[in-house]
Amino acid sequence: MAMYVVGHKIPDSDSICGAIALAYLKNQIGEAAIPTRLGEVSPETQFILDRFGFEAPELKLSYAGEEVYIVDHTEKTQAPDDIDEATVVGVVDHHKLGDLTTSTPLECWIRPVGCSNTIIKMMYDFYNVKIPANIAGIMMCAILSDTVIFKSPTCTTADIKCVEALAEIAGVEDFKELGMDMFKVKSAVQGTPARDLVMRDFKDFNMNGNLVGIGQLEVIDLSVFDEIKSELEADIAKLKEEGNRHSVLLLLTDIMKEGSEMLIVSNDESIIEKAYGAKPEAGRVWLDGVLSRKKQVVPPLQDAFA
Numbered sequence: 001m002a003m004y005v006v007g008h009k010i011p012d013s014d015s016i017c018g019a020i021a022l023a024y025l026k027n028q029i030g031e032a033a034i035p036t037r038l039g040e041v042s043p044e045t046q047f048i049l050d051r052f053g054f055e056a057p058e059l060k061l062s063y064a065g066e067e068v069y070i071v072d073h074t075e076k077t078q079a080p081d082d083i084d085e086a087t088v089v090g091v092v093d094h095h096k097l098g099d100l101t102t103s104t105p106l107e108c109w110i111r112p113v114g115c116s117n118t119i120i121k122m123m124y125d126f127y128n129v130k131i132p133a134n135i136a137g138i139m140m141c142a143i144l145s146d147t148v149i150f151k152s153p154t155c156t157t158a159d160i161k162c163v164e165a166l167a168e169i170a171g172v173e174d175f176k177e178l179g180m181d182m183f184k185v186k187s188a189v190q191g192t193p194a195r196d197l198v199m200r201d202f203k204d205f206n207m208n209g210n211l212v213g214i215g216q217l218e219v220i221d222l223s224v225f226d227e228i229k230s231e232l233e234a235d236i237a238k239l240k241e242e243g244n245r246h247s248v249l250l251l252l253t254d255i256m257k258e259g260s261e262m263l264i265v266s267n268d269e270s271i272i273e274k275a276y277g278a279k280p281e282a283g284r285v286w287l288d289g290v291l292s293r294k295k296q297v298v299p300p301l302q303d304a305f306a
Helices: 013-028 043-052 116-127 133-146 157-170 175-187 194-198 229-242 270-276 293-305
Strands: 003-006 033-037 067-071 087-093 107-110 202-207 210-219 247-254 259-266 284-288
Touching: 003 013, 013 033, 013 043, 013 067, 013 116, 013 133, 043 133, 043 175, 087 116, 107 116, 116 133, 116 157, 133 157, 133 175, 157 175, 175 210, 194 229, 202 293, 210 229, 210 293, 229 247, 229 259, 247 293, 259 270, 270 284, 270 293
Parallel strands: 003 033, 003 067, 067 087, 087 107, 210 247
Antiparallel strands: 202 210, 247 259, 259 284
């Protein structure tokens, strides 16, 4: 029986590229694996897949009775809805440990690095499996995406070394230029419905019994949001009500200025000031130096809810 390798709901490039790269590795070591996804592919991820000649993994939402290898999270809110009826055989992740539990022993590759694909590169090295050029390319792009071309505070020496090694295998001479091309694709928001933008990179978290949704849009220049910011705010307010959430936060991240404007809809806005030491005005606050949802946004908020 083949295992399914799948990332989180509303998959990003790390989830999609990681599923492809890990499934290939598993097949090479005699463990049958099929990459899948839990949602639509983002424009950035599509750019990466097109650049290196891949089809998106199969969309599969139900895993009851199947073996599943989870990539890029350990959170029930981000897993398949029927994950309790599946057998989780492994996890590869670079986030805080979530609330996924298993009934049988499992393989765990969890490291405090900037991207799951960095860990998958370590797995290839561990098993001594050669990485094909096209897979090296998508792994490299996923790391550049997650580390914001090494600007994110989540970026480690391991991430940089892996990108350099993968770029050589993929035959990419200027990986930073390719990274900027990816972020240009991410920055194209004109004509996209507000809900599609809000949900482009959105994760739900259980924070001490409160459901908190946090979205992030990373762009080269925040001015692309000038005309649509009020639409985005109206949509996160709707999203909060629809999902019965305590709060919905949307990070508008400027990768050149290295900071984020946070749009906030919350049952208790004082929790934002408690978490970040900055007082929101009219549901908005600028957070200087904040690029990483994983390292700079979730942990202080989690603590504020404790």
